[in-house]
Amino acid sequence: MNGEAPSVASGYRGRFAPSPTGPLHFGSLLAAVASFADARAHDGVWLLRIEDLDRPREVLGAADAIQRTLRAFGFEWDEPVVFQSARLDAYDAALARLEALGLVYGCGCSRAEIAARARARAGLEGPIYPGTCRDGLPPGRKARSLRLRTATDPIDFEDRIQGRHGHSVAESIGDFVLRRADGLHAYQLAVVVDDAWQGVTHVVRGADLLLSTPRQIGLQRALGLPTPIHAHVPLVLDDQGRKLSKSLAAAPVDGADPLPALRLAWHLLGQESQAAISLHDFWRHAIAGWRIERVPAGLSGSLRPGPGAMLRSPPSPDCAQSPWRDRDHRRRV
Ligand code: GLU
Numbered sequence: 181m182n183g184e185a186p187s188v189a190s191g192y193r194g195r196f197a198p199s200p201t202g203p204l205h206f207g208s209l210l211a212a213v214a215s216f217a218d219a220r221a222h223d224g225v226w227l228l229r230i231e232d233l234d235r236p237r238e239v240l241g242a243a244d245a246i247q248r249t250l251r252a253f254g255f256e257w258d259e260p261v262v263f264q265s266a267r268l269d270a271y272d273a274a275l276a277r278l279e280a281l282g283l284v285y286g287c288g289c290s291r292a293e294i295a296a297r298a299r300a301r302a303g304l305e306g307p308i309y310p311g312t313c314r315d316g317l318p319p320g321r322k323a324r325s326l327r328l329r330t331a332t333d334p335i336d337f338e339d340r341i342q343g344r345h346g347h348s349v350a351e352s353i354g355d356f357v358l359r360r361a362d363g364l365h366a367y368q369l370a371v372v373v374d375d376a377w378q379g380v381t382h383v384v385r386g387a388d389l390l391l392s393t394p395r396q397i398g399l400q401r402a403l404g405l406p407t408p409i410h411a412h413v414p415l416v417l418d419d420q421g422r423k424l425s426k427s428l429a430a431a432p433v434d435g436a437d438p439l440p441a442l443r444l445a446w447h448l449l450g451q452e453s454q455a456a457i458s459l460h461d462f463w464r465h466a467i468a469g470w471r472i473e474r475v476p477a478g479l480s481g482s483l484r485p486g487p488g489a490m491l492r493s494p495p496s497p498d499c500a501q502s503p504w505r506d507r508d509h510r511r512r513v
Contacts, residue, residue, distance in 0.1 A: 192224025194382045196255075197371070199231045200242035203432035204249045206441060207386060207416045213445045213466070214413045214475065215384035216255055220463075221470040227378055228257040233264045233370055236362070252435030253442060254459040262378065264370050271365040274373045274403060275326065275358060283402055284358060286323025287313040304347065304391050309354035324361035328399070330354065335394035340411035341475045342387065346394050356395055368395050376405040387412040387478075411472060414479040416448065442466075450474040 196212045198204065204212075219226040228250070230243045247261065278284045289312050301308045309327065317323060330353070336346030349356070358369045371392075375383065390412045400407045433441045442462050447453065452469055456462035 190223040192219060192222040192381055193227065193379050194219035194222075194224055194384060195227040195229055195375070195378060195380050196250075196257075197229040197231050197374075197385070198246050199234065199237070200239060200246060201234075201237050202239050202242055204246050206431050206433055206445070209253070209433050209441055210416055210445045210448060211384065211386045211413050212250065212253075212255060213442065214411070214449055214472075217466050217470040218382065218384050218411065218472060220467040222382070224382070225258045226256070227259055227262070227380070228255075229262040229264065229374060229378070231264050231367070231370070233364055233367065235265070235364070249433060249435040253433070253438040254463050259378075262374065264374065267370070267374060267377075268365065270373050270377060271370050274369060275365075278328065278358070278399075278402060281402065283329045284326050285314060285329060285355075286317060287325050287327045287355075287357075288317050288321030288323055289313060290324070290361070303354060304352045307354075308352070309356070311355065314355060325357045326359040327355040328358050328402075330356065330395075330398065335397050337393060337397060337407070337410060339390070339393075340409065340472055341414075342390060342412050342477050345390060347391075349394050349398050353391075353395060368392060368399060372396050372399040372403065372405065375408055376400070376403075380408050382411070383408045384411045384413065387415050411475075413449065414476055416479060448479055450476050 194215050196215050198208055198212075216226055218224075228247070230246070232238055232243060243263070250257075275284060287309075289309075294309060294312075295307050297307075297310050297312070301310075312318065313321070313323075313327075314329065330350040332348050332350040334346055334348045336344060339345055347353075356368060357366050359365055374380075375396075393410055393412075397407050399405075438459060439456070439462060442459075443453075443456075446462075446466065451466070451471065451474055454462065454465040454469065456465055
């Protein structure tokens, strides 16, 4: 991007960790912009990790497409891309360590059984696991998944954007899955193992993962791993208030025309507007001007018109309707 080698002197190591379940959409771009700008503004290293553990959900070619799009947007990662599918031994080793600590147990329950159990209480992410197999599998049951024995004490953390957050994992989520019934390692385990292995000091990602953070901190503590500093950027919602990545309107970003989407991301991140006319310019200003304290905790009503309408350059450079040419709009952004 700037042609300058990043300095590692600051000790900052950030990362972007997309799952290859489709092309890069605008919500992910927002997280990537924040993560990259924060890393570079700290003179830090920025890493790319492809979280391709969930093979059934993976879309063929998406990992390559995401990398191509990121490059087209001017992102540069400083070390070879890490693929989680190549790290299964490390996740097994972490599981073995937790098992040796007596923190893992086999569970024979299916999702439907958990949901159907009268005792199952609604938690922060669906029904709280009622602990059916915690003290041993009921007779005749075989272990399907492996779960972590969670503790009741609250796990709080200070988020650089969202402020203080946290909950008791046992009381709000319950004993959660570390290895799924289909044999795949769970995201919560893999992310903790990899963040530590890659020496990640700062996690900047979407607020959809805010509720995962106490689980990850719990795992870090159990495994004796350091906890990175967190910042969760607001989710981009579509016009119906649905999370963009879940909506039909999830607009893949266009690598052939990166500036409009970058400017919109910059605006939604609450940053001072800039009139960059090239990618190089955009990132130069972005890195110099990045202020994480300006990032709003939530985005509400700030997406009119919807992001899809603003992700492309106007058909003609002289188009007076372009939000990027309209000075009043520019003042607002
Ligand atoms: N792979 C996750 C996702 O695409 C992000 C994981 C993380 O940043 O911790 O939603």
